[in-house]
Amino acid sequence: MSTLALRRAEPAALPFVEGALNYLAPSNDRPFTLTYEPDPGQPRTNIVNATHVMPIHDLRPVADTLSLDVEGFALVNAPSAVRDFYDEDELKRVYYPEAERIVAAATGGARVFVFDHTVRRRVWGSEDRSPGAPRQPVGRVHVDHTDRSAPQRVRDFLGAEAEALLKGRMQIVNLWRPIRGPLRDAPLAVCDARTVAPEDLVLTDLVYRDRTGEIYSVRHSPAHRWYYAPEMLPHEALLLKCYDSDTAPGVARFMPHTAFDDPTAPADMLPRESIELRTMVFHPA
Secondary structure, eight states: OOHHHHHHHOGGGSOEEEEEEEEEOOOSSOOEEESSOOOTTOOSBOOOEEEEEEEEEEOGGGGGGOOTTTTSEEEEEOOOOOSOTTOHHHIIIIIHHHHHHHHHHHHOOSEEEEEEEEEEEOOTTOOTTOTTSOBOOOOSOEESOOTTHHHHHHHHHHGGGHHHHTTSOEEEEEEEEESSSSBOSSOEEEEOGGGOOGGGEEEEEEEOSSOEEEEEEEOOOTTOOEEEOTTBOTTEEEEEEEEESOOOTTOOOOOOEEEOOOTTSOTTOOOOEEEEEEEEEEOOO
């Protein structure tokens, strides 16, 4: 067996922490979450978490073997010229083109289009999407897109070009990094896509006031293999494969991820600040 195959086949040989991961509890109802404050008496979500403690392996010793097309994630060295990640104009003027170049280099895509970004800043005791509060880390295992929602986002953003672009291979790849570090609070855990079975993925509605998106919630499986990059610094970034139209065997298509609490993190750690960009990657038909 080659050194590469051996290193990929033995995650248990890597250092790890035990992390509590929030999966989807069994239910007969289709899961949903409202992205806005509901009317009185209306539930924000019907999702119930099932928490499972899983080993989350340090990916740094094998970072040079990781592939978006195999595991569904990769760690890259990607210093940014951005001075203020809270400046929307600077993000679009400086960071978007940087991200397009990084993602194009990692995927070989002929065109990369940034269609969304989210800046998160931990406020202790606050929940994600709380009115008046910054976006919070998402501590639930999920995948950002599905076979229906990914092509729909192309149509939403690229209009008349969409159908021609969708004739070729299309991917959605997120670029995630800490704004300051070393990041110890709510690091991002990523799951080897090869260990995720189709039946683990559950279609879930993400309801906005003007549209309904679709993501995957994830059922627990002991087969899942989890990784993270400890103490990430702002010059580092994780690439996450959230969708791939290529259905060939062995190609990572949907990669679950979640924030988690590292039990080894110090009590005086800095609150997490991070940014994620979502990109569409197009390949010629």
